[in-house]
Amino acid sequence: MKRLIAILIASSMLAGCSDSDYRNITADKAKNMVEEGQVEVIDVRTPAEFKEGHIPGAESIPLKELGEKLTSLDRKGNYLIVCKGGGRSADASTLLNDENFKNIYNMTGGMDDWNGEIEK
Numbered sequence: 640m641k642r643l644i645a646i647l648i649a650s651s652m653l654a655g656c657s658d659s660d661y662r663n664i665t666a667d668k669a670k671n672m673v674e675e676g677q678v679e680v681i682d683v684r685t686p687a688e689f690k691e692g693h694i695p696g697a698e699s700i701p702l703k704e705l706g707e708k709l710t711s712l713d714r715k716g717n718y719l720i721v722c723k724g725g726g727r728s729a730d731a732s733t734l735l736n737d738e739n740f741k742n743i744y745n746m747t748g749g750m751d752d753w754n755g756e757i758e759k
Contacts, residue, residue, distance in 0.1 A: 661743035
């Protein structure tokens with residue numbers, strides 16, 4: 640019985656840690672969040688991809704440079720992480736999560752799924 644109680648306590652403690660995990664959201668949900676000013680957009684594609692078209696107001700921080708730019712970002716800020724198809728943004732979201740950023744949203748499907756305004 641004591642072992643069961645210990646397992647339950649450990650499980651509840653681990654579940655509590657998941658609050659800092661990043662969240663995957665659809666392009667539609669991301670569009671709403673951007674339109675309502677709830678997030679800052681970080682585009683982790685290459686500069687050439689970014690130049691082809693991006694979400695208005697997005698900041699270009701290529702994935703390979705993100706680790707070097709962490710000190711310029713607010714760890715308590717709300718960030719939407721975007722790439723072309725959702726893979727690099729998931730990697731970037733994991734990095735930010737591992738560095739204790741609290742409000743990270745990964746746009747699954749990336750710019751391939753984005754149906755909002757595009758800036759060039």
